[in-house]
Amino acid sequence: MSSPGPRSAVVALGVAWAAAPLILLGSLAISVLTGVLPVIVAWLTKLVLDRVVAAEVRLDELTLLAVGLAVAGVSVALLGEAGRYLSGELTRRVTLLTRDRLYLATGRLAGLARLEQPAYRDRLHLAQQHSYSGPGVILDSFVGGVQAVLTTVGFLVSLAAVSLPVTAVVMVAAVPTLIAELKLSKRRAQVLTGLSPTERREFFYMQLMTGLDAAKEIRLLGLGKLFRGRMLAELGKANTQRRRTDLRELRVQGLLGALSAVVAGTGLVWAVLAAGRGQLTVGDIAVFTAAVAGVQGSLANLIGRIGAAHNALLLFEHYRTVTTEGSDLPVPPEPGKVSPLRHGIEFRDVWFRYGPGHPWVLRGVNLFIPCGESMALVGHNGAGKSTMVKLLCRFYDPTRGAVLWDGADLRDLPVDELRRRLGAVFQDFMTYEMSAAENIALGDVDGADELGPVDERLTAAAERAGIHDTLANLPRGYRTLLSRSFVSEEDKDDPETGVLLSGGQWQRVALARAFLRDQRDLLILDEPTSGLDAEAEHEIHTSLAEHRAGRTSVLISHRLGSVRAADRIAVLVDGRVAELGTHDELVSLDGTYSRLFRLQANGYVQEVS
Numbered sequence: 001m002s003s004p005g006p007r008s009a010v011v012a013l014g015v016a017w018a019a020a021p022l023i024l025l026g027s028l029a030i031s032v033l034t035g036v037l038p039v040i041v042a043w044l045t046k047l048v049l050d051r052v053v054a055a056e057v058r059l060d061e062l063t064l065l066a067v068g069l070a071v072a073g074v075s076v077a078l079l080g081e082a083g084r085y086l087s088g089e090l091t092r093r094v095t096l097l098t099r100d101r102l103y104l105a106t107g108r109l110a111g112l113a114r115l116e117q118p119a120y121r122d123r124l125h126l127a128q129q130h131s132y133s134g135p136g137v138i139l140d141s142f143v144g145g146v147q148a149v150l151t152t153v154g155f156l157v158s159l160a161a162v163s164l165p166v167t168a169v170v171m172v173a174a175v176p177t178l179i180a181e182l183k184l185s186k187r188r189a190q191v192l193t194g195l196s197p198t199e200r201r202e203f204f205y206m207q208l209m210t211g212l213d214a215a216k217e218i219r220l221l222g223l224g225k226l227f228r229g230r231m232l233a234e235l236g237k238a239n240t241q242r243r244r245t246d247l248r249e250l251r252v253q254g255l256l257g258a259l260s261a262v263v264a265g266t267g268l269v270w271a272v273l274a275a276g277r278g279q280l281t282v283g284d285i286a287v288f289t290a291a292v293a294g295v296q297g298s299l300a301n302l303i304g305r306i307g308a309a310h311n312a313l314l315l316f317e318h319y320r321t322v323t324t325e326g327s328d329l330p331v332p333p334e335p336g337k338v339s340p341l342r343h344g345i346e347f348r349d350v351w352f353r354y355g356p357g358h359p360w361v362l363r364g365v366n367l368f369i370p371c372g373e374s375m376a377l378v379g380h381n382g383a384g385k386s387t388m389v390k391l392l393c394r395f396y397d398p399t400r401g402a403v404l405w406d407g408a409d410l411r412d413l414p415v416d417e418l419r420r421r422l423g424a425v426f427q428d429f430m431t432y433e434m435s436a437a438e439n440i441a442l443g444d445v446d447g448a449d450e451l452g453p454v455d456e457r458l459t460a461a462a463e464r465a466g467i468h469d470t471l472a473n474l475p476r477g478y479r480t481l482l483s484r485s486f487v488s489e490e491d492k493d494d495p496e497t498g499v500l501l502s503g504g505q506w507q508r509v510a511l512a513r514a515f516l517r518d519q520r521d522l523l524i525l526d527e528p529t530s531g532l533d534a535e536a537e538h539e540i541h542t543s544l545a546e547h548r549a550g551r552t553s554v555l556i557s558h559r560l561g562s563v564r565a566a567d568r569i570a571v572l573v574d575g576r577v578a579e580l581g582t583h584d585e586l587v588s589l590d591g592t593y594s595r596l597f598r599l600q601a602n603g604y605v606q607e608v609s
């Protein structure tokens with residue numbers, strides 16, 4: 001891990017300035033005052049003591065000094081409280097800003113490839129953890145550092161007034177502490193960075209054990225003990241690393257603490273002997289003792305803060321990288337406009353694999369999807385059908401070849417505009433723990449930050465997906481929360497109102513969400529009815545066939561009965577389009593499609609007879 005540059009510190013302080021400039025200035029002002037007050041208190045104490053033991057005691061002077069001491073003491077206490085409040089407020093505001101910037105940055109990722117890289121996920125994990133605390137710690141260190149510098153300088157001057165050699169010894173003794181602290185902070189940051197994969201795995205097992213998704217299998221297969229063991233093993237690994245760091249710190253800090261104590265003790269012996277010889281006054285001893293303790297305390301404080309800031313800056317680098325990284329997909333220098341589809345979409349000699357070390361999934365796919373036609377993609381598991389759909393949505397770019405929208409390479413088009421022209425139901429569709437209405441309305445948000453009302457468009461989409469009656473009859477109709485993990489505001493007195501839908505019902509909700517975008521140029525349906533019962537599947541496919549007539553669509557389905565109505569069917573084999581034609585043409589071709597279709601048809605006939 002390289003040392004953080006001053007740029008990181010500037011960025012971190014810039015974040016704090018952008019989040020709360022006045023609070024930042026207020027904190028700095030308080031830190032300046034808090035920094036000089038201990039020195040003032042020490043000098044006032046010296047003056048009081050010298051006046052008390054003087055031959056002629058002047059009460060008016062003593063009273064003034066005593067009042068001054070009292071005011072300084074009260075100010076220290078009040079400023080401490082005010083500083084704590086401002087620091088808390090600053091942290092809250094910085095958290096808001098860094099969170100916003102971080103999720104804005106991840107939202108800017110147009111593709112999926114970077115999100116699938118373990119190294120990126122580790123960095124993101126660290127950025128999430130330390131973006132919030134980072135600027136706070138750096139700022140606290142900065143504000144506290146200013147205060148510690150002032151206190152240190154003030155006490156050093158006071159100490160120098162009494163003894164220059166002792167001042168020099170105290171300063172030299174601080175150098176090893178500073179070096180050790182910087183080394184330790186670097187080590188701490190390295191350990192935390194190295195722990196990211198372990199922490200992510202620990203979190204993964206924790207989520208498995210406490211979430212609903214895996215609850216059935218964990219109970220039925222008795223996986224709890226296994227996962228708990230693995231989670232504890234990950235935690236144990238992390239603890240071993242942390243313990244090693246703590247022990248190293250204990251050894252180093254212990255040695256350095258002993259060195260400070262020896263320096264302070266020797267200084268005190270010298271001061272007492274000097275007072276005995278009449279070289280120092282009682283006040284001198286008081287200020288000397290306060291100054292040695294003050295210099296050592298504030299130097300230790302300063303060095304600790306430098307170490308904390310150094311550590312926080314090293315970790316803040318992850319946040320800075322995530323928020324400033326360029327686009328994961330190449331951005332065209334002069335992006336063209338995505339005009340409504342007129343001609344068609346073409347896969348031109350498309351080769352694709354998910355990474356350099358991965359096997360080829362597509363090996364020269366050539367396919368034209370004419371505008372206004374429905375195209376079905378058929379093939380064995382893993383043939384690459386969903387991959388083609390992902391390339392169509394530009395979640396990845398082809399490794400070789402191109403996908404063309406009316407002749408324009410998708411790489412030359414603005415990706416947001418392209419996606420605005422698409423509607424899709426993915427094989428692994430989402431189930432959002434939100435209300436039924438929101439689950440559908442999410443289909444047509446297009447960058448808005450609020451969802452529209454429950455209107456006719458929404459219920460019409462639900463009706464077409466055959467889920468309207470189910471949703472309308474829920475305890476709160478479309479406003480019912482489709483979750484048992486959260487409670488909506490209006491249900492807080494009756495937390496049992498949320499419901500869970502069946503797999504097929506959820507699939508219909510996902511379809512309704514896609515239907516809300518049905519005026520788009522291309523509708524993608526990846527296994528849209530795999531979870532539906534036979535009757536529902538037939539119903540939906542009839543409705544889809546009607547709906548798709550005259551519109552451009554891509555349908556993926558293993559149920560060949562439902563793809564026969566498509567205008568054209570493409571069969572993927574070995575990463576290429578091996579057969580292309582209408583259902584009748586492919587059946588008479590007597591190839592893969594015909595074999596698969598007969599196999600399925602025979603299965604049904606045998607079941608009936």
Ligand SMILES: Nc1ncnc2c1ncn2[C@@H]1O[C@H](COP(=O)(O)OP(=O)(O)OP(=O)(O)O)[C@@H](O)[C@H]1O
Binds near residue numbers: 379385387388427
């Ligand atoms: N994100 C990914 N990273 C690496 N490999 C992947 C990824 N997604 C899919 N693959 C691989 O790509 C191949 C094609 O997968 P794809 O999902 O496109 O197949 P499919 O034809 O849709 O299969 P199915 O009918 O089972 O849904 C598979 O071998 C799969 O392991």
